[in-house]
Amino acid sequence: MLQGRCTTQKLAIAAVLRDIHDHPSALLIHERVRESLPNISLATVYRNLENMVAAGFINAIAGAPECRFDANTMPHHHFLCQGCHTLSDVPATGAGVSLLYPDSIDGCAVTGAQLLFSGYCQACMPGRPSAF
Amino acid sequence: MLQGRCTTQKLAIAAVLRDIHDHPSALLIHERVRESLPNISLATVYRNLENMVAAGFINAIAGAPECRFDANTMPHHHFLCQGCHTLSDVPATGAGVSLLYPDSIDGCAVTGAQLLFSGYCQACMPGRPSAF
DNA sequence: TTTTATGCAAAGTCTTTGCACTCAC
DNA sequence: GTGAGTGCAAAGACTTTGCATAAAA
Secondary structure, eight states, rough: OOOOOHHHHHHHHHHHHHOSEEEEEEHHHHHHHHHHHHHHHHHHHHHHHHHHHHHHHSSEEEESSSSSEEEEEESSSEETTTTTEEEEEEESSSSSSSOOOOOOEEEEEEEEEEEEEEEGGGOOOTSOOOOO | OSSSOOOOHHHHHHHHHHHHSSOOBBHHHHHHHHHHHHTHHHHHHHHHHHHHHHHHHSETTTTTSOOOESSSOSSSSEEEEETTEEEEESSSSSSEEEOOOOOOEEEEEEEEEEEEEEEEEEETTSSSOOOO
């Protein structure tokens, strides 16, 4: 799982990612890791996250103001609330979502697809009765 | 289409967006607008883009290093090449892509969906014969 | 005239980079 | 001992904000 040398910092970052099940930004990950490793630098967090994304251990989620990370590498989609900017998981199947796409589009090799839904969560539903 | 007062700056930005058919970043838009309006400030470009996104006149595309904008408000998807970071349009239908989703997921109202494919364009196809 | 929009400049936020030092191997 | 990995600090890139001025209505 970990590449290269096994450092305390890498283990601490991996442990945080394993425990967090929401979609933390790099800054939040740094904050959490500092609980167990107060001296770890933000640059180290960024460098290790970059390596983990490259290794496929975590996913980088596009679409939020900052880049967020996701330790859940199972295929799934995301929902971004436009009210509170919360990012939540949407199962790849079972939520009524159906996505099919070919391996290549217009001669381009497609290696992955990110589906980002936007809208409003129950708490942020604008101008609608809460019974919606 | 334009909200509020009709200023030279708004018209110039709208004209640039109408002419550009790729997916310019805010900085690139600023550069292009300066060709006709050399004194326009970057802050004005950002403020107007924000207004146009809010008004639904253009879309903000998530997933690129910087936020990019898209004057094409017809439903369509995007392909981000991991080699050259070029962002291109994928027709909503006709490219073999099939996407179906409900109006609400887990009690959240879904107002839109962005589908971002990633992979490699023909020029960046890694370690594969160009005849792929 | 009134009020919104702009330009300028500064600050804010997130991310990357350079370099000397440390520690896993 | 060697070199990958780290901490620190600075810089970089993109975006937002404050305020006086300009211009649309």
